[in-house]
Amino acid sequence: SVRMLGLLLVRLLMFTNGALYLLSFTTNQTYLDSKFRACVQFYLCAAVVNFAQVHGFPKFTKEYLQKTVMDPAVQRIFGGVLLLLGSNFMALVALLLPEAAALFSSVVHLLRSVGLSSVALRIIASLERTLLDGHGNPYYKVAQYAAYAEVATGILLILTMLTPRRNLILMVLYWQFLQLRFVLEKATGNTSGVLHLGFAYVDQRITFYLSKGPGVLMTSYGFLKSMLARQVALPEPGAKPKMCVVS
Numbered sequence: 001s002v003r004m005l006g007l008l009l010v011r012l013l014m015f016t017n018g019a020l021y022l023l024s025f026t027t028n029q030t031y032l033d034s035k036f037r038a039c040v041q042f043y044l045c046a047a048v049v050n051f052a053q054v055h056g057f058p059k060f061t062k063e064y065l066q067k068t069v070m071d072p073a074v075q076r077i078f079g080g081v082l083l084l085l086g087s088n089f090m091a092l093v094a095l096l097l098p099e100a101a102a103l104f105s106s107v108v109h110l111l112r113s114v115g116l117s118s119v120a121l122r123i124i125a126s127l128e129r130t131l132l133d134g135h136g137n138p139y140y141k142v143a144q145y146a147a148y149a150e151v152a153t154g155i156l157l158i159l160t161m162l163t164p165r166r167n168l169i170l171m172v173l174y175w176q177f178l179q180l181r182f183v184l185e186k187a188t189g190n191t192s193g194v195l196h197l198g199f200a201y202v203d204q205r206i207t208f209y210l211s212k213g214p215g216v217l218m219t220s221y222g223f224l225k226s227m228l229a230r231q232v233a234l235p236e237p238g239a240k241p242k243m244c245v246v247s
Helices: 002-022 029-055 062-069 072-085 089-113 117-127 142-162 168-187 194-210 215-231
Strands: none
Touching: 002 029, 002 089, 029 062, 029 072, 029 089, 062 072, 072 089, 072 142, 072 168, 089 117, 089 142, 142 168, 142 194, 168 194, 194 215
């Protein structure tokens, strides 16, 4: 359809600019920032079109709001908006991984619709269990890979505070974004959600390496974990919540 072709074109433009940013050997930061911003802008265009296809015209009802807020694809739109504040290599990887799976899935379905099923099957075979499943749909683990990259982005933003490329506003807002998504998973009882698993994986890696160092490092890390756990703790029944949660 025309809509599918339009969405495919926007995604191709998104990946073109993303590749120019991720794979460029230039040190011209102005050029890199322009490609990063263009990639994010095309991503947002594709995300809005996909939102309309999945959820339809916005409705101002509680049920519609809950449905859209709990959609990971909708949540990533807010993350994409934040990336307009500054470029970050890992953040772009986190954004593009699900889009890559969606792009190839669209290509597969388009090829099938025009009678090129043999070509579609070859694409599925080459990308099966990485970006696509055996039916040509996005592979379920792609969302988990993206969550790993999102958590890594949060850590990198903290580390870049020690460099001239620091971006305090982006760092604070991105962690608020991760915190909100974590709370949404927790509020719905989804403690095996992608962000929970992402933070658990990173925690295991950090604990492993810090355990080989001075004890003060583990103590400091334990204090940081306790503080973060309090930030995402759900209120007791009847207590006033510290932030907005979805019931």
